[in-house]
Amino acid sequence: EAGVTQFPSHSVIEKGQTVTLRCDPISGHDNLYWYRRVMGKEIKFLLHFVKESKQDESGMPNNRFLAERTGGTYSTLKVQPAELEDSGVYFCASSQVGQMGVLTFGAGSRLTVL
């Protein structure tokens, strides 16, 4: 079984530019999550999709962040325009319905904003 795949693994951009991160969840997993870890801090929840619908987006920092999951398969997280404080590792995770807190994580996309 293929795991959760994230792309790119590392992105370096200038402040003000745009970056799009992609996540391919495990096939059949309706739940998809985005989390972020700023260096030295805890991993923080950003949002949760159930299929193509946003179930909970309470963790999204501001309107510079846009997440989509068209067709209920892969998801993208776009940051536009990027700011210095957006630097960190963005993790995607997926789970089956009913799997309470049992998430399969991707390796993360490290974003560096200069």
Place this chain on the structure above:
Amino acid sequence: AQSVTQLGSHVSVSEGALVLLRCNYSSSVPPYLFWYVQYPNQGLQLLLKYTSAATLVKGINGFEAEFKKSETSFHLTKPSAHMSDAAEYFCAVRPTGGGNKLTFGTGTQLKVEL
């Protein structure tokens, strides 16, 4: 709001020694609790979970954790450390009332020395 506190951002043990990683939670009701591990360049993977059944939970790779309501703790232990246990360990909490949003601690980096 629920939270977890991991004492010690870095823990170093000798190979063969006891591993003890501490986690305390804050919740008005007993939550679901998890330990995840992240090996270098990989995604987080589930070690074990407590979901209100047995208070002593056994996980993969010889790890176990005990839920102690009176101490609001969920410490992770392993009787004998192996070099392959070197990784970062995260404690996480999920509300029992529903939702799948995990709240993570800041992580503990485990170093195993010869």
